[in-house]
Amino acid sequence: MSERWARAILTTYRWAGAAAYPLVGGYIAWRVSKGKEDRARRHERYGRPSQKRPPGPLVWVHAASVGETIAVVGLIEHFLASGINIVLTTGTVTSASVAAERLGDRVIHQYVPLDLKPAVSRFLNHWSPDLAIMAESEIWPVTILELGARRVPQVLVNGRMSDRSFERWRKRPFLSEALFENLAHVVAQSEVDGERFRKLGARPVTVSGNLKVDITLPPADGGALARMKDAIGERKVWAAVSTHEGEEKIAAEVHRMLRRRHPDILTVIVPRHPDRAAALKAEFAADGLDVVCRSGGEPIGPRTDILLGDTIGEMGLYLRLTEIAFVGRSLMGEGGQNPLEPAMLGTAVLAGLNVQNFRDAYRRLIDRGGARLVRDKQMLAGAVNFLINNDDMRHSMIAAGQTAVEEMSGALSRTLIALEPFIHPLIVKSRLQSGNGRAA
Template structure:
C-alpha cells in the first residue's frame, strides 16, 4: 500500500466513522444490557463529559482494561505528585472499579469515547488535554489522528505489540507509518516490542521494561483472607487463574484425578471473565464435583472440591490461598496471561506454552526457574502433583519467581525519564498558576 493510498484510507475511515455514529446507540445499549457498559454513564462513550474540566494543565491517560489500568496506577500517582491534573479513561466496567479502588478522587475517571470522529472531537473539545499518554497496545486511528490534528503530544507507554498485531501491521506498513508518525514517543516493554514499533515507523522508541513489575501486588482484605483460610484449614490447594474456555474443565479433571492421592485437595478456579460463571458452575457440578461460588458468600466446606472465583477484584485473595498457580489462556487459548502477579504473591507458576503476549516476562521467569511450561492436560496434572508432593521444589520455584520480579523492576523510572520533556513544561505551568493565585 502506498503512502497516498494509506492516507486516503484513513480519510475514508474518518468519514465512515462519522456516518456510523448515529447507528451506535443500539450497540452500546446491548453492551449495557450485558453488563459490559455502565448504564448510568453511556453518554461518556459518545464523548459527553461527566465532569467539568479543571483549570490549568491537564494530561489524558488512557488504559483499556484491568491489566493496563493496574500497570499505569504508579505512573499516574507519580504524575499527580507533580501537581498536574489527570483525566483517566478506561474501556471496561471492571477497570473503572480498579480506578475507583486504587486512585479514588485523585483523578477524573471517564469512559473512553468510541473511536468515531463526533465522539472523539466532543471529548477533546471539552477536556483539551495538553498531553495524551496511552498504555500498551491501544491503537485507535481516529483518536490518534484527532490528537495529531490538534498538535497534542501522544506518548505510548508500556508499549506491546503481539505477533498477531505485528503481522497484521506489516501487511499495511504505509498505514502504520501514517498513524505512528503522530506518536511523539513510544516507550516499549521489551527490545522485541521496540524493534517492531521502529519497523512500523515509530520514532523515537525507547525500552523501559514492563510497568506491571513496578506495581504493588494485588490487594486483599485481611479479614476476608483470614476467614477463608480458616475455612480451608490445612488442606492442600492449587489454583488455575485467568482461565479461558476449556481450561476450567481441564482444572476440574485434574482435581478429580489427584484428589485420591492428595486427600482434602481444594482446587481454586478463577476464570478470566466472571460472567461465564453460571455456565462453568453447571459444567463442573455435572462432573460430580462439589463446588462453591465465591460470589454466593457460601463458606468453603470440608467436602468442597472447587472454589469458583467468580468475583471481580479478588485476585489478591485467590493467589494468597495457594502456593501453586496455573496461569491460563495458555493451553486452550493463545497469547497467555500476565504471570507477574502470581510471581509477586509467592506461587510456583505453571503455564501452557502459548504465552506469546508475555514473552519477555516468561523468558525471564524460565531463565531463573520460576515457571514451568506444560504442553497439555496430562503434563499439567503431573506438574501439579509433583509440586504438591515436593515442598522443596515448590519453595525453590517461589523464590526464583520472586527474585525474577525484583530484578525486572525499574520500568517506572525509565518511563518517567522518557516522559520528562513532555511533563516538565506542564509542571512549570501548574506551579506558576498556583503561585499567581497565592
Template sequence: MSELWARTALQTYRWLGAALYPLMGTYVAVRITRGKEERGRRRERYGRSTIDRPDGPLIWIHAASVGETGAVSALIQRIRDLDIRVILTTGTVTSANFARERLGEDLLHQYVPLDIKPAVSRFLNHWKPDLAIFAESEIWPMTILELGARRIPQILINGRMSDRSFKRWSHRLALAESLFENLSHVAAQSEVDGERFRALGARPVTVTGNLKADVAIPPVDQAELRRLSAAIGERSRWAAISTHDGEELVAARVHKALKKYRPGLLTIVVPRHPDRAGALRKMFEERGLSVASRSNGEAPTPQTDIFLGDTIGEMGLYLRLTDIAFVGKSLVGHGGQNPLEPAMLGTAILSGPNVSAFVEAYDRLTEARAARMVEDEATLAKTVHHLMSQPKVCDAMARAGMRVVTDMGGALERTWSALDPYIHPLRVQAALHGNGPEAHPASGGRGAGHAGRRALGWK
C-alpha cells in the same frame, strides 16, 4: 502498500465510522445486556461527559483493562502528586471498578470513547488534554489522527507488540507509518518490542521495561485471608487464575483427575471476567463439583471442590491461598496473561504455550526455573500433581520467581524519565495556575467530598 493507499485507507476508516455512528446505539445496548457497559454511563462511549473539565493542565491516560490500569496506577499517583489533573479512561466495567478501588473515588474517570470521529472529537473538545498517554498496545486510528490534528503530544508507554500484531502491521507498513509517526514517543517493554515499533515507523523509541514488574504487591484483607486459610486448613490446593472461556472446564477436569490421588483437593478458579461466574458455577455443578463463591461470601467447606474467585481486586487474596498458580489465556486463546503478580507473591507458575503478549516475562521466568510451560490438559494435571508431591521443588520455583521480579524492577523510573520532557512544562503551568487538591474539590481533587464523588461518575 503505498503512501497514497494508506491515506485512502485511513480516510475510508473515517467515513465508515461516520456512517456507522448512528448504529452504535445497538452495539452499546448489546454490550449493556452482557454486563460489559454501565447503563447509566453509556453516553461516555459517545464522548459525552457530565463532569466539568477542571482548570489547569490535564493529562489524558488510557488503560484498556485491569492489568493496564494496575500497571499505570503508580504513574498516575505520581502525576497527581504534582497537582496535575488526570482523566483516566478504561474500556471495561471491571477496570473502572478496579481504578476506583486502587486510586480512589476522587479520580476523574470516563469510559473511553468509541474510535469514531464524532465521539473522539466530542471527548477532546470537552477535556482539551495537554498530553495523551496510552498503555501497552492501544492503537486506535481515529483517536491517533484526531490528537495529531490538534497537535496534542501522544505517548505510548509500557508498549508491547505481539507476534501476531507485528505481522499484521508489517503487511500494511505504509498504514502503520502514517499512524505511528503521530506518536511523540514510545516507551517499549523490551528490546524486541522496541525494534518492532521502530520498524513500523515510530520515533523516538526507548526501552523502559515492564511497568507491571514495578507495581505494588497486590493487597489483601488480612482478616479474610485468616478466615479462608482456616477454612481450607491443610488441604492440597492449586489455582487457575485469569482464565478464559474453556480453561475453567480444563480446571474442572484436572480437579477430577487429581482428586483420585488427593481426596481433599481444592481448586481455586479466578476467571478473567467475573461476570461469567453464574455460568461457570452452573458448569461446575453439572459435573458434580461442589462450589463456593467468593462474591456470595461463601468459604470453602471440607466438601467444596471449587472455590470460585468471582470478585474484582482480590487477586492478592487468591494467590496467597495457594502455592501453585496456572495463568490463563494460554491454553485456550492467545497472548497469555501477566505472570508477574503470582511471581511476586511466591507461587510456582504454570502456563500454556500461547504467551505472545508476555514473551519477555515468561522467558525470564522459565530461564530461572520459576515457571513451567504445559502443552495441554494432561500435562497440566501431571505437573500440578508433581509439584504437590515435591514441595521443595515448588518452593524453589516460588523463590526464583520473586528474584526475577526484583531483577525486572526500575521500569517506573525509566518511564518517568521518558515522560519528563512532556510533563515538566505542565508542572510549571500547574504551579503558576495554583492547582491543588483543595482548590477544586468537586472537580476531582483528592479532597473531594461525597457530593464531589458523585459528580465524578462513580456509582
C-alpha cells in the same frame, strides 16, 4: 501502496466511522444488556462528559482493562503529586471499579469514547488534554489521527506488540507509518516490542521494561483470608487464575485427576470474566463437583472441590491461598495472561505454551526457574502433582520467581525519565497558574 494512498485510506476510515456513528446505539445497548457497559454512564462512550474540565494542565491517560489500569497507577500518582490534573479513561466496567478503588476521586474517570470521529472530537473538545498517554497496545486510528491533527503529543507507555498485530501491520507498511508517525514517543516493554514499533515507523522508541513489575500489590482482606485459610486447614490447594473459556473445564478435569492421589485437594478457579461464574458453577455441579462461589459468601467446607473466585479486585486473596498457580489464556486462546502477580505473591507459576503476549516476562521467569510451561491437561496435572509432592522444588520455584521479578524492576523510573520532556513543561505551567511563582 504509497504514502498518499495510506493517508487516503486513513481519511476514508475516519469519515466512514463518522457515517456509521448514528448506528452504534444498538451495539452499546447490547453491551449494556450483557453488563459490559455502565448503563448510567453509557453516554461517555459517545464522548459526552459527565464532569467539568478542571483548570490548568491536564493529561489524558488511557488504560483499556484491569491490568493496564493497575500498571499506570504509579505514573498517575507521580503526575498528581506534581499538580497535574488527570482524566483517566478505561474500556470496561471492571477496570472502572479498579480505578475507583486505587485512585478514588483524585482523578476524573471517564469511559473511553468509541473510536469514531464524532465521539472522539466531542471528547477532545471538552477535555482539551495537553498530553495523551496510552497504555500497552491501544492503537485506535481515529483517536491517534484526531490527536495528531490537534498537535497534542501522544505517548504509548508499556508498549506491547503481539505477533498477530505485528504481522497485520507489517503487511501494510505505509499505512502503519502514516499512523505511528503521530506518536511522539513509544516506551516499549521489551527489546522485541521496541524493534517492532521501530519497524512500523514509530520514532523515537525506548525500552523501559514492564510497568506491571513495579506495581504495589494491595493487601488482601486479612479477615477473609484468615477465615478461608482456617476453613481449608491442611488441605492441598492449587489455583487456575485468569482462565478463559475452556480452561475452567480443563482445571476441573485436572482436579479429578489429582483427587485420585490427593483426596482432600481444593482447586481454586478464577475466571478472567467473573460474569461466567454462574454458568461454570452449574456445569461443575452437573458433573458431580461441590462448588462454592466467593461472591455468594458460601463457606468452604471439607467436601468443597472448587472455589470459584468470581469477585473483582481479589486476585491477591486467591493467590495467597496457594503456592501453585496456573495462569490462563495459555492452553485455550492465545497470548497468555500476566504471570507477574502470581510470581510476586509467592506461587510456582505454570502456564500453557501460548504466552506470546507476555513473552519477555515468561522468558525471564523460565530462565530463572520460576515458571514452567505445559502442553496439555495431562502435563498440567503432572506438574501440579509433582509440586505438591516436592516441597523443595516448589519453594525453589517460588524463590526463583521472586528473584526474576526483582531483576525486572525499574520500569516505572525509566518510563518517567522518558516522559520528562512532556511532563516538565506542564509542571511549570501548573505552578505558574497556581501562583507559586517558582517554575523549577
